[in-house]
Amino acid sequence: MGIIQCRSEPRGTEVTQSSAPVFHFHKSSYSDAELECVEVSTTxxxxxxxxxxxxxxxxxxxxxxxxxxxxTTALTRGHFTPGP
Structure with missing residues (x-):
């Protein structure tokens, strides 16, 4: 399916404005203010x-x-089942 990485800079690493991407996030139209949700940036x-x-x-x-x-295609096709 591809690689998913978590971005977290090691201690002591200086991240400058030019080296760190700027993301503009949006919530899914399916999200509810009271429920847990993820935000996605396609900037x-x-x-x-x-x-x-x-x-x-x-x-x-x-x-x-x-x-x-x-x-997201696998999600919409029901390839994942909800956890407990």
Missing amino acids: HPHLIAIRDSKNPTAPTIQTTPTAWTAF
Whole structure:
């Protein structure tokens, strides 16, 4: 399906404005203000960023558009079952 990475800079790593991508996140139209939800950024053509809407300052999960499309397609086709 592709690689999904969690972006979290190691201690002592300086992230400058020019080296860190700027993401503009949006919530799904299916989300509810009271429920847990993820936010997605498609700002960059080669990178999708995902974050927890309840914790927007936490590290993001980043993946390729191809992997994200495969994941969301599998979700809509019911290939995943809800956990307990």
